[in-house]
Amino acid sequence: MTNESAHETGYSGADERGYFGPYGGAFVPETVVPALEELSRAFSEAMADPLFVEAYSTLLRDYVGRPSALYRADRLAAAVGLGAVYLKREDLNHTGAHKINNTLGQCLLAKRMGKQRVIAETGAGQHGVATATAAALLDLECVVFMGTEDIRRQSLNVYKMGLLGAEVVPVDDGTGTLADAVTAAMRHWVERVEDTFYVLGSALGPHPYPTIVREFQKMIGSESIAQLAERGVARPDAVVACVGGGSNAIGTFYPFLMHYGRDELPLLVGAEAAGKGIDSPLTGASIALGDPGVMHGFFSYLLQDERGNPLEAYSISAGLDYPGIGPEHAYLHDEGLVRYVPVTDSEAVAAFSQLCTLEGIIPAIESSHALALLPALAAELGPAAIVLLTVSGRGDKDIDIVKEAGL
């Protein structure tokens, strides 16, 4: 039945060369092409190996604490005017965000491929901490590239990575944020490709990364479908997640795309970072404002200047200030299967505050972008509507930022 329904949505993921429609691909230096080919093979073999799948599921259950809770947030629902809001609590995972789902999968894969050393890029630091954590657990050497501005904004996570035994390499190029960290990590990977596994943190980069990351995040959506069914919800009216590169969002949306036919597909909504607003230069809204182009090895919507240079993205959130978006999201946007909506810093900060005071949950500022869409969804879908929303991470790391923003 799943296959039949998936066929109805016309949705099938990437082709064998890693293209989602026109998006994706692998635009990388030849030096790493063989490594990407090796990674594709190793990933397929691992996913077909019951021992690998078992090892991964066991860690997800016993170490991460999966399945993560699905919590019905009634005070929030009443405040925004919805029938029900179900929060998928990725913030309750070990290390406090969805990132650990993917890093455990990739680090297990690194181990299986015989690599002793992993590298990662990080923006908010969540992926860096999650990679350092998985590396500590699996006895891998770990190096994390992080922009100097993000190091300033996220000092707690920097300290944590050190405690976990990882080396943090400051990246001073460009704005010293996520995009610069990705570039630095990729350059380093070209140098050390033979003994190093690159643990990419979002559903972007050259093929097969967007697919690997989605496969290691899709339990968010599949657990949600099952947990909603247990509560008697066969189909939520809308499903919401924040989108930077888009890993928690694709992990949330993908199972819905595979499970429901196009006619019964819930409204899928991705909240992208508008920063100070989409009419301002200080923004990260690549779907709203970008044009298709190639950056970091893949073809997708990209904030770029007239000569094709990537523009600096801005957001209050260090996890969303990326000038591109994962290629699968670009395709889902073009196909009209997911709606992407820009959310400003101040809307996100207000939503952050609301979840704290109404539900006693301190969400990540990234996740707060998704929360900020609830009132508009209530207005559109009516007071009986049921919404599933992924709280991608917890907000401890953002305390200084929201303080600065006036909370």
Added chain:
Amino acid sequence: MAQGLKRGFSYGRPALVAYLMAGYPDRERSLAAVRAVAAAGADVIELGVPYGDALADGPTIVRAANEAMNANDGGFGLADTIELAAEFLAAPGVTEAPPVALMTYYNPMLRLGLAQTSELARRAGVSGFIVPDLPPDAAGEWLSASEGLDTVFLAAPTSTPERLAKVGEMSTGFVYCVSTTGITGERADLPALLADTVARVKSFTALPVAVGFGVSTPAHARAVAGLADGVVVGSAIVKRQHDLADLTEFVSELARAVRTP
């Protein structure tokens, strides 16, 4: 107008391929630098297009690219580089201009439009393109838009035989053999396995094979000239690009080195 890159390799001796960053330190001085390098004996000119996300480049080239983008009013990119090439090729300052290849990342080409890029380059007399983030697998669209232009693909020490066959088969002009894993930039020593790498690449193609990445001194150039059909020098030249006298002397030494292996 356009002449193939292969002509640079037709002198019965190893060729010197000199990389310069277009627009650095500014447009006029980069044009003077190209002329100086041609006069000093470069057999092929590789003009780098300033780009903000140079995945395959090290600090010297990244810094020069950033300066080029900042020093020229309104920035400096692919179209500007093509115009610069046209101006050089129209008045090279030597009897016969060496063929010019543009080294650019793929996104500036997409932004300008592949057909437009190809048309402008052909009209300018540019001979070919080297696109470090466009491996053969991803190059279909460009190859069908770029008739009359050479496209040089890169072979790496990590390339499998299947990939080397593809690189050899799909390249035109020459094959660019990356000396070592890693990004562009000067290095103290050439990689120990370079001879093997070059031999492997050569066994898959009848085209000339030029070696680049890390070739930093005349001594390196001489050693590489003993192994390959061409020697690409980038960062070590760009580092001297702001000083014409120093640049001329250095490139003359490189030219002598490749001629006397």
